[in-house]
Amino acid sequence: MSDLDQDPAIGIDLGTTNTVVAAVVDGVPRVIANRQGQLLTPSVVAVAKNGKRLVGQMAKRQAITNAENTIFAAKRLIGRRWGSREVEDARRVLPYELMAGPEGNDVRVKMGAKTWAVSEISALVIAELKADAEAFLGREVSRAVLTVPAYFNDGQRQATRDAGRIAGLDVLRIINEPTSAALAYGFGKDVEKQVVVFDLGGGTFDISILDIGKSVYDVVGVGGDTYLGGEDFDRRVMDWVTFSFAKEHAGIDLRQDKMALQRLRDAAEKAKCDLSGVPAVSIHLPFLIGGGDGRPALHLEKQLTREKLEELTGDLVERCIQVTTRTLRDAGVRPSQIGEVILVGGMTRMPRVQQAVRDFFGRDPSRAVHPEEVVALGAAIQAHALAHPKASMEVLLLDVTPQNLGILVVGGYFQTIIPRNTSVPTSATHIFTTSQDDQTSVRIAVMQGESEKAVENELLGEFVLDGIRPARRGEVEIEVNFDISADGIVSVSAKDMVTGQRQSITVTATSGLTEDELRRIMEENLDELLERKQAGSDFEKHRGSVLKVIEDIEALVPSVTSALARSRFGKDAVAKAEATVQRARLAIDARDGAQLLALEEQLERALQLFRGLVAGGPKEKGP
């Protein structure tokens, strides 16, 4: 039985700037192109000025001209708490409006006339890729594995899971991006080494160290910079072009014109990508901006060399290396101990970046995997393994806790109980004492984060253990136990060692969406999905019948032509029918259901006419 005969499961790399979908087809993981034929779909969603909802490339192409209604980089916000440092940072740089959720603790975005949960925005992108996969596989897809950065906390993971659910997917597992990359790298190989995943994407830079051994993938260290990526490189090119243009054209600032800026950004990104393959490119933008005072529009023509690009972005590459150095040092690993460097993200195709990696690690990075596809391929492998356990070879993924887990202690400090990078499932126990005489209860605040100060970490949940035996402070021992399941569910319990009094909590990560809200959104989406399906099936129905009529008409053309040759009338009947056929074919290509419907009737009439001509023959003989 082939994979396509089974219920397919897909892997989705939900990136900050681009998203990729992959599936295992006939035992081979492969990336699925979107319906525009591209492997990468921009993680951008918009409501255009004409009210149309846009996802992917189309949304990206109007991101500057319609900035306030175009949502990008939702990944920076997903699962974040309103008022957190990360959200405040994002608010400073994002052009669209952010607001607090109804409970005041999660983030919502305004797009068009509606306020959206961030998970809903991500769900629009996921749904688009789901549809692409269904078009490719020729059947419905209902299961998926999604990837997230290794540093994502439980709330962020849950929000990503919710996004998948809203998109109509059963999320089999959320896995770390570096783990996924390593999985694709190790697919079909017997690998036992320590690898580094160097992931320089569009918006973020992540560096991860993994131990791979006998199909076990263990993340032993993560680091990165959440505001360093390909877009920073694009901006350097844009600035350079803008200043050159202003110098040549009496100070005309391209950044003041949204249309010009949009074209410039697209061109800068393309030039940067092209320079990975060629030493120089030409940036050619005719009629870019009005000349002012009624003068003709101005053109932009600029040569950019690879050397110049490297000069413009040298410090950004250097920042990547600094972060890598710090991460390896934290993990206690020397560059020479690394057995392989896996490059991930489009920016790692830049020769200067590859050179920097080579210089730092003293070895060539792996060429076995495609940087932009590798994470999605790994997710597809994992999805296939989980969906078809019997058909797949066993792959054991050991994910780690992304951040320290612990509790609040006296003085407002944070006591770590499970350190970050601990493989899950895991459990740990720690003994605490009371801080006051005759204290009969303690508050256990479960937290996650990297800071020693509790206030700077994230509160996951809390409970009170009471019924403690009254005693002098420090005499009562309370055992606090943390347990994390393979699914990332954290259970915390506290027990009075003498009385045996016990209290516990299970921390279920929340994305900020309540279950009711989630259900309502899913129901709305289901209605929309059904409408789209209905429209799609209507189109397919008309397409089928129109193609049949076209086939019949074309079959009759020779007979009709011959019949008309003997007649004075209807000389243009064939040409007219052919023109209608041509228009119908264009409507099919454009998936224009309304046009197809209108043409269907005309084609039917043409067919009737042709049949009549062939059956009856010309009644009148020309002179």
Add this chain to the structure above:
Amino acid sequence: MTPAELIERGIRAYTRGEVGEAERLWRDVLAMDPDNTRARSFLELLGGWLVAAKAMPVPLPAPSGSFQPAPVAVGPTSVPLPSPDSSWLSSPTTISLGAHPDAALRDISAPPQPAGASSHEGPSGDVATPSSAGTRAKGGQGSQASSMSAEDRPSAPGLGDYAPSPWDLGPARTPAIVLSEGPGLDLVSVAEQSGVRTLVPDTGGSPEAAAKPCSEIEIWMQGARELFALGDFSGSLAMIEKILKVEPMHGEAREYLQQNEATLIAMYESKLGSIGLIPRLALKPEEILWLNLDHRAGFLLAQIDGVVSYEDLFALSGLPRLDTARILASLLEEGVVTS
């Protein structure tokens, strides 16, 4: 050229601000067709001068091609004075003459003239005095004979031939104002019955709206209606946009705006064919440089990649749908794109 064409050209000239040319064209129409009500209505709107022409032979077009002033007109740039019975006079606000920004000033500089008095002054007679400048403003009447041709004027008028001067129209000849009973002066009643209006508009509108005489808006509105009726939706739209700049809440203008836009969008989209079609560049990139495009067309052209449809372009452009449709139809018509 037919009267209809001349009227249309006149409207276009007016749209461009060439008021003299518009007048000449509309007068040409009256020369061809003295009963042409449309030309007459436009000229009336332009200043009411034509009302006087009802009683005289249709004036011939001026040889210079510009409007010829009546002989009594004063000042370096002569402007015809309105007849006393024209609606122009009954207007509570001063009328300006289209594109002439100082037309109102010139109007009030004209002296009160008795009927036929102009014949004594001759074509170049400058009889205006500073003291007479405010007379019409006060009295609200002008010279009946101001726009008469020299041939129609009596050569030696007697006192009885003169129209009563506004100076002679004392309070005794003004209809009595009946005040409503009750305490205080009923200013509304006074205003309604006397035709007196407050100096400062109390409509609460913008200063621009207050400053812009309402008749000018009416001229534009009339032009917009005419152009719409002629099928020139772009011209009509241009006029409507002018009106809405001055009076954003003008009800009829807003209705015309919608009608014009919807019609134009439909027209341009029909040129595109199905909006689901995918346009393609019909020229090589180096050939595009030789075109005469603006940056908006350049932007749209840059989006055409053989994948996006017309519908997509409407979403991508960020421009109003009408502008996008207009540019795309133009690109298609000029053979820059094909679908």
